[in-house]
Amino acid sequence: MAADTVPLLNERDGNDINKGEKLVSWVKEFGSESKRLWHIAGPAIFTALCQYSLGAFTQTFAGRLSELDLAAVSVENSVIAGLSFGVMLGMGSALETLCGQAYGAGRLRMLGVYMQRSCVILFVTACLLVPIYIWSPPILVLFGETTEISTAAGKFALWMLPQLFAYALNFPLQKFLQAQRKVMVMAWISAVVLVLHVFFSWLLILKLGWGLIGAAITLNTSWWLIVVGQFLYILKTKSDGAWSGFSWLAFVDLFGFVKLSLASAIMLCLEFWYLMMLIVITGHLSNPLVPVDAISICMNINGWDAMIAVGFNAAISVRVSNELGRGNAWLAKLSVIVVSITSVSIGIVCMIVVFATRGYFPYLFTTSDAVAEETTKLAILLGMTVLLNSLQPVLSGVAVGGGWQSLVAYINIGCYYIVGLPAGILLGFTFGFGVMGIWSGMIGGIVLQTLSLIVVISLTNWNKEVSLSACF
Incomplete structure (x- = not known):
């Protein structure tokens, strides 16, 4: 009986060792990438x-x-x-x-x-x-x-x-x-x-x-x-x-x-202009002065934070395009995983900072209590936008590296301008939620676009992308 169990124990231990070696190898590759x-x-x-x-x-x-x-x-x-x-x-x-x-x-x-x-x-x-x-x-x-x-x-x-x-x-x-x-x-x-x-x-x-x-x-x-x-x-x-x-x-x-x-x-401009339109639309509210000032402060903060995402966008487009050019599908896929985890982690930290300082950072830009109060109210939407913008530009960078600009342009038109923008106008003006409603609707467009890109990238056949890269 004891003799019969030895091979089973050895087989189990061998499987555990293989799993452990694979995990260690994956962690090393993650660190290198x-x-x-x-x-x-x-x-x-x-x-x-x-x-x-x-x-x-x-x-x-x-x-x-x-x-x-x-x-x-x-x-x-x-x-x-x-x-x-x-x-x-x-x-x-x-x-x-x-x-x-x-x-x-x-x-x-x-x-x-x-x-x-x-x-x-x-x-x-x-x-x-x-x-x-x-x-x-x-x-x-x-x-x-x-x-x-x-x-x-x-x-x-x-x-x-x-x-x-x-x-x-x-x-x-x-x-x-x-x-x-x-x-x-x-x-x-x-x-x-x-x-x-x-x-x-x-x-x-x-x-x-x-x-x-x-x-x-x-x-x-x-x-x-x-x-x-x-x-x-x-x-x-x-x-x-x-x-x-x-x-x-x-x-x-x-x-x-x-x-x-x-x-x-077209792909990039549809993204670049989307949140810029938030200020223009807010300017058509009945009493726009305070909301426009508050939105401008939030967009200023978002602009500085966006530069981090721009850096990751550049990095992932280089990594994906380089590895596809070399014919290394696995490393291209790993690059996407690493940059997504890294960027989202930074986005979470930035979101927490926005939430924690929402009662203070408005006074760095204004002496008006009314503007500061409105900005503090909008901070929750700013935090959500900062988090989403930590991943969305990175996914766009993956698309640029793979040469999928036309596909993403269609996704942006649908998510941003057919869904997000009308939803913002509907919530802001028809339902009377003002700037909170406008921005919430437009965030919905960003969420939908991000989810769409996640699905596209998840379903990507990276070996096929390697063969297609030879056509460029």
């Missing part, structure tokens, strides 16, 4: 924060001039430049797919070709966006802005045209370097430019009294310094063979590149 992820995400988050701060500091210094000057810079920065930023970033995101997979597959020379091709397309796009800057006053009035603010913002928008063309070159250069994981150089360049930007903003805007002209000169110059710094780095290092000089191949197969670029732009 986490290191690879943070190697990209850390500098990417820092870069995003620095570049986001350029406009934020310009607004801060403009606020020292007058209320009208602050409004002009704020509206131009958030609406006109925000529109251009979304379009350019979206168009440039096509490179995350193409350059990432080409780098993973070892086709380094194509990275330089793709980058130049993207520069051509984005420069043409910038030219098409120029009329929005020229005719921005009537456009802003159409969206409900006052004539005085629209005129001032439109004048400042004309001075900011050089920034538009800096966007056209910055994003292709950025995605080109990002695909090769050369993110530290972008972080250093952005940090140096930010320090210079703060000093010269103080000097030109306040010390020399140049006002908004000084603000425009400083902000335009800062963005062009970023572009020049990145391009000089590429010229000097040759990017390990990824840059071999200017090529006429940049003008070949533009149609297919434009198609992917447009899909990327």
